Amino acid sequence: MNTIALHVNRRAVEVSAEPRTSLADFVRDKLDLTGTHLGCEHGVCGACTVLLDGVPARSCITYAVACEGADVTTIEGLDEDEVTTELRAAFTREHALQCGYCTPGMLVSARDLVLRLPDADERRIRVGLSGNLCRCTGYVGIVRAVQSVIEARRARNIAPQTDGGRTSLGPAGSGRATSDRSEPQPARQALAAASDRAAAGTIPDFTPATVLDQRFTLPHPPAKVFAMFDDIAGIAACLPGVSLTVPPKPERIEGVIRVRLGPIAASFEGAARVERDPATLSGCIVGIGTDQRSHSATQGEIRYRLVPLEGGTATAVELSIGYTLTGMLAQVGRPGLVRDLARRLVAEFAGNLDRHMSGAPSGQAAPAELSFWSLASDVLRARLARVLGRVFTGKGRAE
Amino acid sequence: MKPAPFSYERPRDLNSALSMLAASNGSAKIIAGGQSLGPMLNLRLVQPELIVDISGLAELKQAGLSGGELVLGALVTHADIEDGRTADVTRGAMRGVAANIAYRAVRNRGTIGGSLSHADPAADWVSALAALGARVTLRSLAGARSMAIEAFVVGALESALQTGEIVEAIHVPARAVSAHWGYAKSCRKTGEFAHAIGAILVDPAAASARVVIGAIDTAPIVVTDAAELFGGRIAADYKQRFDIRVADTLLMKAGIDDVAQRHIHVSVLKRAVLEAAA
Numbered sequence: 069m070n071t072i073a074l075h076v077n078r079r080a081v082e083v084s085a086e087p088r089t090s091l092a093d094f095v096r097d098k099l100d101l102t103g104t105h106l107g108c109e110h111g112v113c114g115a116c117t118v119l120l121d122g123v124p125a126r127s128c129i130t131y132a133v134a135c136e137g138a139d140v141t142t143i144e145g146l147d148e149d150e151v152t153t154e155l156r157a158a159f160t161r162e163h164a165l166q167c168g169y170c171t172p173g174m175l176v177s178a179r180d181l182v183l184r185l186p187d188a189d190e191r192r193i194r195v196g197l198s199g200n201l202c203r204c205t206g207y208v209g210i211v212r213a214v215q216s217v218i219e220a221r222r223a224r225n226i227a228p229q230t231d232g233g234r235t236s237l238g239p240a241g242s243g244r245a246t247s248d249r250s251e252p253q254p255a256r257q258a259l260a261a262a263s264d265r266a267a268a269g270t271i272p273d274f275t276p277a278t279v280l281d282q283r284f285t286l287p288h289p290p291a292k293v294f295a296m297f298d299d300i301a302g303i304a305a306c307l308p309g310v311s312l313t314v315p316p317k318p319e320r321i322e323g324v325i326r327v328r329l330g331p332i333a334a335s336f337e338g339a340a341r342v343e344r345d346p347a348t349l350s351g352c353i354v355g356i357g358t359d360q361r362s363h364s365a366t367q368g369e370i371r372y373r374l375v376p377l378e379g380g381t382a383t384a385v386e387l388s389i390g391y392t393l394t395g396m397l398a399q400v401g402r403p404g405l406v407r408d409l410a411r412r413l414v415a416e417f418a419g420n421l422d423r424h425m426s427g428a429p430s431g432q433a434a435p436a437e438l439s440f441w442s443l444a445s446d447v448l449r450a451r452l453a454r455v456l457g458r459v460f461t462g463k464g465r466a467e
Numbered sequence: 468m469k470p471a472p473f474s475y476e477r478p479r480d481l482n483s484a485l486s487m488l489a490a491s492n493g494s495a496k497i498i499a500g501g502q503s504l505g506p507m508l509n510l511r512l513v514q515p516e517l518i519v520d521i522s523g524l525a526e527l528k529q530a531g532l533s534g535g536e537l538v539l540g541a542l543v544t545h546a547d548i549e550d551g552r553t554a555d556v557t558r559g560a561m562r563g564v565a566a567n568i569a570y571r572a573v574r575n576r577g578t579i580g581g582s583l584s585h586a587d588p589a590a591d592w593v594s595a596l597a598a599l600g601a602r603v604t605l606r607s608l609a610g611a612r613s614m615a616i617e618a619f620v621v622g623a624l625e626s627a628l629q630t631g632e633i634v635e636a637i638h639v640p641a642r643a644v645s646a647h648w649g650y651a652k653s654c655r656k657t658g659e660f661a662h663a664i665g666a667i668l669v670d671p672a673a674a675s676a677r678v679v680i681g682a683i684d685t686a687p688i689v690v691t692d693a694a695e696l697f698g699g700r701i702a703a704d705y706k707q708r709f710d711i712r713v714a715d716t717l718l719m720k721a722g723i724d725d726v727a728q729r730h731i732h733v734s735v736l737k738r739a740v741l742e743a744a745a
Contacts, residue, residue, distance in 0.1 A: 070475060
């Protein structure tokens with residue numbers, strides 16, 4: 069717990085809270101100022117908008133501890149505020165609310181628009197309110213209310229304040245801390261290692277939600293490449309982020325794949341079954357895995373087919389990578405980023421495979437890979453992990 | 468509260484911040500305005516052991532002119548640029564970009580350095596600053612290094628930042644008096660992530676142009692000598708000479724297989740070209 073001292077609605081408060089406490093939870097749970105509403109809790113819906121050092125900010129993605137020394141004004145602190153008083157009357161008159169859930173954040177954003185916009189231009193008001201979602205009114209009454217207040221104030225010769233009254237640089241609410249109050253915190257409790265592994269023989273086929281087709285060529289004959297694909301430990305060593313947890317059998321592997329996509333990291337632990345068909349120089353690896361930390365699970369498959377090139381001296385490897393992700397990581401909803409990561413991983417895989425077959429050491433040896441993949445700032449990898457993780461290994465375990 | 472527990476440190480100055488980063492050996496995350504990291508923490512996509520809050524560091528809140536270029540500290544916010552609290556050498560180009568990033572409540576805390584560090588392909592500064600020919604200075608305990616924006620962003624959410632390194636400042640060259648600027652993006656909803664970004668800085672007098680096709684799921688396509696997009700020659704009639712087939716080919720080479728996606732990107736780039744020529 070950290071002691072956090074700041075001003076809320078012109079009152080000095082000093083309350084202890086965990087660093088992970090959002091400013092919204094801080095004012096609601098510690099100060100009983102429940103007028104600040106929480107909707108999406110990731111900065112999109114605007115219900116939690118408060119004034120931070122006089123300008124609007126999202127209290128759901130601003131941590132209270134980062135607001136040390138700041139001035140916070142919630143909807144409760146705007147009872148006597150002149151602009152907000154005019155807006156309340158206009159909201160009532162124009163039927164600018166129904167259930168009222170968005171209204172505290174809406175009023176904070178509307179107040180900012182009234183102060184900043186030079187005139188009551190409907191388009192600018194609508195754009196200015198686009199960060200505050202209302203599911204009742206259709207916005208028509210809200211826009212009218214804001215327009216009427218701006219018109220009335222400009223008619224009274226109250227000039228706009230284009231900067232909203234802010235004069236200093238940097239994030240609103242920052243830089244007012246008088247001292248470094250932070251105390252060393254115990255590291256996060258270790259997560260229990262996953263103990264339940266997929267039972268042998270229970271790795272089913274599935275229909276992937278996403279399929280990536282990749283093709284690369286290797287300057288080696290198909291038979292040699294196919295033999296290489298039988299060396300599961302060797303293949304695993306070429307896969308970025310993969311480590312095997314038990315010695316592989318020809319038909320089954322167990323292991324972990326760590327994936328990083330920017331700050332996102334995941335570690336999928338699981339198992340995969342291996343099938344191959346020498347007649348067609350093709351095969352598949354089908355796996356399931358889970359990442360305990362993100363409570364996400366993935367199913368994945370790699371299907372490959374080898375095609376002779378240049379009279380059999382080279383091989384085209386046609387890979388089809390399919391996956392389905394469920395759980396928290398699946399909610400990220402930016403599949404394009406995962407595809408980019410998968411593309412980069414497959415490129416790395418191909419390079420490593422080539423080096424391995426040429427007898428050169430793998431480009432990324434295990435220690436380098438570990439540090440490269442390492443830990444906490446690695447969220448993105450999780451995404452990749454789910455892409456490839458279930459493909460190559462199976463089930464997940466927390467790091 | 469939604470994030471997993473983390474420790475929190477608020478360093479007194481940049482050097483202590485860098486020391487904390489170096490000591491954490493990769494298990495720490497820097498937070499500035501938190502407008503990208505906050506959602507990821509709340510969704511538990513990111514679970515760092517330590518958060519190092521640099522938002523109070525006065526050293527990173529400097530902004531000024533140096534040798535004809537604009538130097539913006541990493542902590543300058545989008546709203547700072549939108550409102551003109553910082554100097555401008557781009558004749559309004561940066562103000563226009565800043566004013567349309569997400570929402571005002573986000574712009575009041577979100578920083579230019581944080582946005583670049585996050586390296587989201589859909590972020591405005593990643594594309595706009597590449598088109599403007601900006602450079603970024605990175606600092607670690609070992610010293611500072613500088614590189615072009617297009618070299619800094621290497622992929623989706625992947626930057627050239629190494630462990631222990633942070634974005635210190637952004638250097639923006641002055642826009643020539645004869646240079647035209649166009650910037651367009653397509654968002655399904657105002658303020659949401661862009662699905663396509665087009666940016667162009669074209670100087671018919673100097674027969675030069677920089678073109679960026681951004682928000683493409685990976686690092687943006689940055690064409691520093693964009694004559695090929697204008698029939699091999701950049702002149703006053705560049706609007707008429709803009710060749711969408713070349714843009715389409717660039718997108719195909721970048722791995723955008725979907726025809727509809729390419730069409731959206733090309734159309735948005737065309738809007739940027741028309742805006743520049745307007």
